[in-house]
Amino acid sequence: MRVEDFLAEVDLAFGGDPQTSEPRDPAFAEIAATVNGYTSANELAVLNAAARVLPADECYLEVGSYKGRSMCAAVRGVSDKAFYIVENYLEFGMQGQEARAELERNLRTHAAHADVRLIEGNCFSLLRRPGVIDRPVGVYFYDGEHTGLSHYLALGIIEPWLADEAVVLVDDATYPMVSGAHExxxxxxxxxxxxxxxxxxxxxxPRWANGLHALSFRRDEDTARGSAEPWDVRWRRLTYLSSLGPGQKAAWTAIHRFPELIPLAKKLYPSKRASSIDSRGTQERPSEQGES
Ligand SMILES: C[S@@+](CC[C@H](N)C(=O)[O-])C[C@H]1O[C@@H](n2cnc3c(N)ncnc32)[C@H](O)[C@@H]1O
Incomplete structure (x- = not known):
């Protein structure tokens, strides 16, 4: 995937400077208004621009689809490429089947023309499994859990899968812990x-939700295919798998079963996720949160 093609396509997708203008195609605002989720119309237009210029022998991979808003926009007008979703249905106290059913309904409405492949599980374990994706990842959109460790690992874990040149889009990047992790x-x-x-x-x-950063990756001899996992990624992955991941899973499960824990969760985890937990331990609609 040529990074410069992506940047040029983004410019074409907006009437002016993307930071301060709206997407030319009103469909992204429509998707943001009608599909439950978190990404803003401007972010959706950027995701779609990346998908449009992705070569067909590479794929688009998203971690964290929730109910599919970002994927519904990414595939708009793109029918000849492969799109992967990795989702563990863990956050927001979602019940797996319920959340999955809404995601599938939204994909039937907005993505019936596209080749969207859903892989269920935690990205930090799944993306260590050989063969889980059938071609290099030209576009990677990370919108999974937002701790500093997860964000660092989100880049480390995807590197072996990336095409030799790739675009990596990181959501919620205005949060210092997110931009700090990628820096x-x-x-x-x-x-x-x-x-x-x-x-x-x-x-x-309203334009950029909690911010979106576009990163690029260009493979060189130090990152040649088959290289050993770098130590800085390895220790974080092992730490995550042994403590942080299971701890988060237990916390989300407890919140769903014991809604009286919600005030405590909001204190401990003051991000958009905690503020969106309602009294049933499920997620409010974004229009009710003033977030899109
Ligand atoms: C903010 S939501 C995604 C919003 C969505 N992209 C949109 O446009 O509305 C984050 C999602 O990431 C999922 N998630 C969080 N951590 C994950 C992980 N480690 N592996 C897979 N999915 C994860 C959560 O279950 C949740 O559905």
Missing amino acids: EFIARHPQWRVERRWDAETNGD
Whole structure:
């Protein structure tokens, strides 16, 4: 995937500077208004621009679909490419079948023309399994859990799967812990850089939600296919799998079963996720949260 093609396509998708203007295609605002989720119309237009210029022998991979808003937009007008979703249905106290049913309904409405492949499970274990994806990832959109460790690992875990040149889109990137994680990662991995920062001016900014950063990756001999997992990624992955991941799973399960824990969760985890937990331990509609 040529990063410069992506940047040019983004410019075409907006009437002016993307930071301060709206997408030319009103369909993205329509998707944001009608499909339950978190991404804003501007973010959706950027995801779609990436999908449009992706070569057909590479794929688009999204971690964190929730009910499918971002995927419904990514596939708009794109019928000849492969799209993967990795989702563990863990956050927001979602019940797997219920959430999956809504995702599938939305995909039937907006993505029936597209080749969308859903892989259920935790990205940090799944993406270590050989053969789970059938071609190099040209576009990677990470919108999974937002701890500093997860964000660092989100880049490390995908690197072996990436095409030799790839675009990586990171949601909620205006949060300092998110941009801090990718800046720390990039400082150790010079094959990566930040190409564009579309930051949110406020939490839940109407144009950019909580911010979107576009990163690029260009493979070199230090990252040649088959290279050993770098130590900075390995120790974080093992830490995540042994403690943070299971801890988060237990916490979300407890919140769903014992809604009286919600005030405590909001104190401990003051992100958009905690603020969106309602009294049943499920997620409110974004229109009710003032977030899109
Ligand atoms: C903010 S939501 C995604 C929003 C969605 N992209 C949209 O456009 O509305 C984050 C999703 O990531 C999923 N998730 C979080 N951590 C994950 C992980 N480690 N592996 C797979 N999915 C994960 C959660 O279950 C949740 O559905």
